Amino acid sequence: MNAIIESRNLKLWYGDHQVLKSISMEIPEHEITALIGPSGCGKSTFLKTLNRMNDLVGNVRITGEVNYNGKNIYSPEVDVTKLRREIGMVFQKPNPFPMSIYENVAYGPKTHGIRSKTELDGIVEESLKASALWEEVKDRLKTSALGLSGGQQQRLCIARAISVHPSVILMDESTASLDPVSTGKIEDLLMELKSQYTVIMVTHNMQQAVRISDRCAFFLMGELVESGSTEQLFAKPQDKRTEAYITGRFG
Amino acid sequence: MGRRTKIENTVSLLKEKIMQAVFFIAACTSILAVALICIFLFANGIPAMVKIGLPEFLTGQIWKPGNNIYGILPMILGSICVTAGAAVIGVPIGILTAVFMAEYCPKQIYKPLKMATELLAGIPSIVYGFFGLVVLVPVIRAIFPMETDGMNILTAAILLGMMILPTIIGVSEAALRAVPRSYYEGALALGATKERSIFSVMLPAAKSGVIAAVVLGIGRAVGETMAVMMIAGNQPRMPKGILQGVRTLTTNIVLEMGYATDLHREALIATAVVLFVFILIINFAVAFLNRKAAD
Ligand SMILES: Nc1ncnc2c1ncn2[C@@H]1O[C@H](COP(=O)(O)OP(=O)(O)O)[C@@H](O)[C@H]1O
Ligand SMILES: [Mg+2]
Numbered sequence: 001m002n003a004i005i006e007s008r009n010l011k012l013w014y015g016d017h018q019v020l021k022s023i024s025m026e027i028p029e030h031e032i033t034a035l036i037g038p039s040g041c042g043k044s045t046f047l048k049t050l051n052r053m054n055d056l057v058g059n060v061r062i063t064g065e066v067n068y069n070g071k072n073i074y075s076p077e078v079d080v081t082k083l084r085r086e087i088g089m090v091f092q093k094p095n096p097f098p099m100s101i102y103e104n105v106a107y108g109p110k111t112h113g114i115r116s117k118t119e120l121d122g123i124v125e126e127s128l129k130a131s132a133l134w135e136e137v138k139d140r141l142k143t144s145a146l147g148l149s150g151g152q153q154q155r156l157c158i159a160r161a162i163s164v165h166p167s168v169i170l171m172d173e174s175t176a177s178l179d180p181v182s183t184g185k186i187e188d189l190l191m192e193l194k195s196q197y198t199v200i201m202v203t204h205n206m207q208q209a210v211r212i213s214d215r216c217a218f219f220l221m222g223e224l225v226e227s228g229s230t231e232q233l234f235a236k237p238q239d240k241r242t243e244a245y246i247t248g249r250f251g
Numbered sequence: 252m253g254r255r256t257k258i259e260n261t262v263s264l265l266k267e268k269i270m271q272a273v274f275f276i277a278a279c280t281s282i283l284a285v286a287l288i289c290i291f292l293f294a295n296g297i298p299a300m301v302k303i304g305l306p307e308f309l310t311g312q313i314w315k316p317g318n319n320i321y322g323i324l325p326m327i328l329g330s331i332c333v334t335a336g337a338a339v340i341g342v343p344i345g346i347l348t349a350v351f352m353a354e355y356c357p358k359q360i361y362k363p364l365k366m367a368t369e370l371l372a373g374i375p376s377i378v379y380g381f382f383g384l385v386v387l388v389p390v391i392r393a394i395f396p397m398e399t400d401g402m403n404i405l406t407a408a409i410l411l412g413m414m415i416l417p418t419i420i421g422v423s424e425a426a427l428r429a430v431p432r433s434y435y436e437g438a439l440a441l442g443a444t445k446e447r448s449i450f451s452v453m454l455p456a457a458k459s460g461v462i463a464a465v466v467l468g469i470g471r472a473v474g475e476t477m478a479v480m481m482i483a484g485n486q487p488r489m490p491k492g493i494l495q496g497v498r499t500l501t502t503n504i505v506l507e508m509g510y511a512t513d514l515h516r517e518a519l520i521a522t523a524v525v526l527f528v529f530i531l532i533i534n535f536a537v538a539f540l541n542r543k544a545a546d
Contacts, residue, residue: 051440053436053439053440056436056439081442081443081444082442083442084439084440084441084442085441085442088440088441089440091433091436091437091440093433095431095433095434095436095437096437097434097437097438097452097456098434098455098456099455107438107441107443107451107452108441108442108443111438111441111442111443111447111451112442157437160437160441161440161441163441164441164442
């Protein structure tokens, strides 16, 4: 197993409230890792430590390490903008920019210095195809992204994340606000994307974790209780608390 | 028993009707005020425009009431120059201040800064005028001793630029704060810097509010009278450079209204009509922008 991300003794406090209690975990490359657990257990917080979106929160304290390709992303010389380019993120609620569909996808590449129109056109098409949205929007690239349906908006956000060619994509309950059809489309999409990207997704939906994840990690009150292959974690949970959660006894 | 409820019902119904009428009358007052102002302005101003001749009035370059020559083009241009200058100075500073307050400002600085901008809005124009007279005029005179006595378009533009700051800052800041945070996070998550996220996503998303702020500020600058009168020089001649004294539509009225009679007086009211049309255009622009923002 080749771990692309590894957290070591990662602890996080908001003020004096400890939210992550010494998380050590390896995330293998080109697989889908699902983070599950009852709400408030720290899944989103953990996910946001991986691309340092927690930097935006005032009053946060982090100890331990998160190694990406063997380098600690919390060491002072790390360029956070470069890091976020390599570790992209799709949020829970679709958040396309109030611009055209084209501009949404071109925003990332432009941010990283690509100016050539043909190159941008190419990236936009390729990203929208990769997120299975191209056929639906190719005739209205210049119209506002806010006119798309929720499911389309979320796929646009995936296209936007892909447009800067990250190696890892973080998804925080990114299908939670969508209908089953859109959710299905995005799940199919993720299965395809994993040949090129490493996906780490938070999900509330255990069927979804079973359907698409290769590995699974169960969080409870800021602790990583158990992690392993999804099959094994659901078939033979090692910890009683995991078993209780997946059989629906709490959460 | 049944009778009583009936009476009570009638009474409460009557009360409701009366209250409705009161509200209606209150609402009518403001409409009535606008209507009366319009009627007064147009009834008194239009005859003068007809007597002088509309083209001569609007495009005449000479204002000599003593000789019965009434051309207000110098004042129209004066108002435009001074307002444009105020916008050039006030708009960038105002928008950048709003960005600072909404996105960068540390909590400890925010409160005093907010209070300062609000206070700036509450200062009477006569006080601004004195500030201009005592501070700006000597400074400008010292910088350009050969060209000006210090009372000119530049001085007026600087002072008006300061006066429109609170409007621009307040409205732009509110517009920026109304933009969903998720846009900002989305841009950062793509690897954009804070500056890029703000200037390429947040500010464009707040565009209609920011434009409304600018238009409101311009409206304030066009209508300002006292402060401008104290520092602009007030010469009724075609402006030929920013270091020349200038008279605006508003100051033209105030300066001469006290002693004007007959056609002269009517011509001043006609000047007010032109000013009123300016303000109407600006208000419609704001309404139009708000409607566009709501879509
Ligand atoms: N910005 C924040 N400031 C303070 N506390 C927070 C913040 N974000 C989350 N928390 C707290 O951290 C805990 C974990 O939250 P979160 O990571 O969002 O959980 P999950 O995603 O598993 O539902 C919760 O108790 C939550 O209240
Ligand atoms: Mg969460």
